[in-house]
Amino acid sequence: MPKQVIVQPSIDAVEIIDTPIPVPDNKEVVIKVAVAGSNPKDWKYPLCGDDIAGIVHSVGKDVYEFKPGDRVAALHRAGKENGSYAEYSVAPDWTTFHIPEHVTFEEAATVPTAALTAAIALYVDMQLPPPYKSGESNTPAIVIYGVTSAVGAFAAKLARLSGLHPIIGIAGRASGYAKTLVDYVVDYRLGEDAIVASVEEILMKEGLGGKASHVFDAISEGGTLETTLRFLNADGGIVSTVLPPSLFARDKENFTYPPGVTAINSAVPRVHSTHEDFGYIWSRFFGRLLADGRLKPHPFEVVPGGLQGVLTGLQKLRDGEASAIKFVYNIEDTDDSLQPSKLSSSTEPRTKPHSLASFPFPS
Known part of the structure; x- marks a missing residue:
């Protein structure tokens, strides 16, 4: 069964669990994740990742711009299930965009949230x-x-x-x-x-x-x-x-x-609520800007281990080890024999969640 990572608020551990392939709602896209990207908010406001790059697996009945097999990048809806730290993730179609052929999945995964x-x-x-x-x-x-x-x-x-x-x-x-x-x-x-x-x-x-x-x-x-x-x-x-x-x-x-x-x-979750049209327009515009080279992706570093590397990447972010780079994870690097488990940090525990973890962002 497909796997996904659930991040613990203290960033001392992550859980890797079995999760069925999601079924999309009417305006959602289910993506087989090739690369997931991390952001500082993923350790400050943890649950699951939001930056997705991969191949469309299935679409909701009202989705007309995407079809199975398309190369896409997307912004997952923050705080919801089926985030990017998984083999299959879900995003609204209005914050999903096509990846130009010359842009890699690793590069594309640096774009949506930031x-x-x-x-x-x-x-x-x-x-x-x-x-x-x-x-x-x-x-x-x-x-x-x-x-x-x-x-x-x-x-x-x-x-x-x-x-x-x-x-x-x-x-x-x-x-x-x-x-x-x-x-x-x-x-x-x-x-x-x-x-x-x-x-x-x-x-x-x-x-x-x-x-x-x-x-x-x-x-x-x-x-x-x-x-x-x-x-x-x-x-x-x-x-x-x-x-x-x-x-x-x-x-x-x-x-x-x-x-x-x-x-x-300036809270980006608004593109999934009060600013859906803005999210729609700009997601597509990013695809265009990437295609003609006017916009370049952010520098990145691949953290080894696929889903097993997520804990390492988030702790590096917490400890200030990212300088002008984004950490990304190649999901295919995950150990195929991986069983549902809890991965814990080998370093001294940080038991207090970040202040942002309980903040009610504007919607």
């Missing part, structure tokens, strides 16, 4: 001009904190396609990769004061008055919320975060943005 999160942040929450309107006036500067994370990198790639200028990326040890994405790189390792001074100096140099009008915080913890606030325009600035400040600000109870700032927690 790219759709970036798109939600830029084009829904910050109302920036999409790439098909590039060349129009009013293309502002943007500062991206964590630009070499998968979400930050896709935000930078989309921002460039949209004609935003300058694009300022804040990065660390992957600054070489950052330089391929943005116009200016600021090293966060220099400290908060140096980050703020560098960003303001760049904005002054560009004739933008020293304060940022648009900030995308692709990290949103460990002090980045407070740092970005220091160079954000307090009178009309817009900031998008990937994590809620109510949980991740240094002073959670008292952290607030000035009245003149628009602040949004």
Whole structure:
């Protein structure tokens, strides 16, 4: 019987269980998973993975764009059963897209969650001009904190396609990769004061008055919320975060943005509820951008062992070992003789779940 991985909230263990091949609902696609991708949210908000790349196995009765045998990538509905850490996974058809022939399954598995999160942040929450309107006036500067994370990198790639200028990326040890994405790189390792001074100096140099009008915080913890606030325009600035400040600000109870700032927690689960049309349009647009080379996948590292490697990959993410890469898993590498089991970490247990595990994201 097919196998799937269930991630425990503490990230000390995963369960590998037998699961029948799912039956799709009317607007769902069942995918035989070739490669699953990990995201930081998979250890912070665990259950099962959401990034899928593989072959369509079956489709619901109202699905007309996909058929068995198609090569696809998809975003699984977060928090639901039959996620990507499995031999067979399920995704809504509106967050599924065809993979161009020259794009590998490993490359495709880096795209759905990160790219759709970036798109939600830029084009829904910050109302920036999409790439098909590039060349129009009013293309502002943007500062991206964590630009070499998968979400930050896709935000930078989309921002460039949209004609935003300058694009300022804040990065660390992957600054070489950052330089391929943005116009200016600021090293966060220099400290908060140096980050703020560098960003303001760049904005002054560009004739933008020293304060940022648009900030995308692709990290949103460990002090980045407070740092970005220091160079954000307090009178009309817009900031998008990937994590809620109510949980991740240094002073959670008292952290607030000035009245003149628009602040949004950009949550990708909205593409499966209030923003289905956005998910539909952008999933297909990603397929087109990948096909003609305007959008490149994120760098990746294959974690050995297939489903048996998921625990290792998630713990590496937790421990900060991913720098400008995404961890992916080739499902065919799973041991065929694998029996239902519980795989435990050999390291010291981390018994407390991440703060995000119980947060009610907006739907």
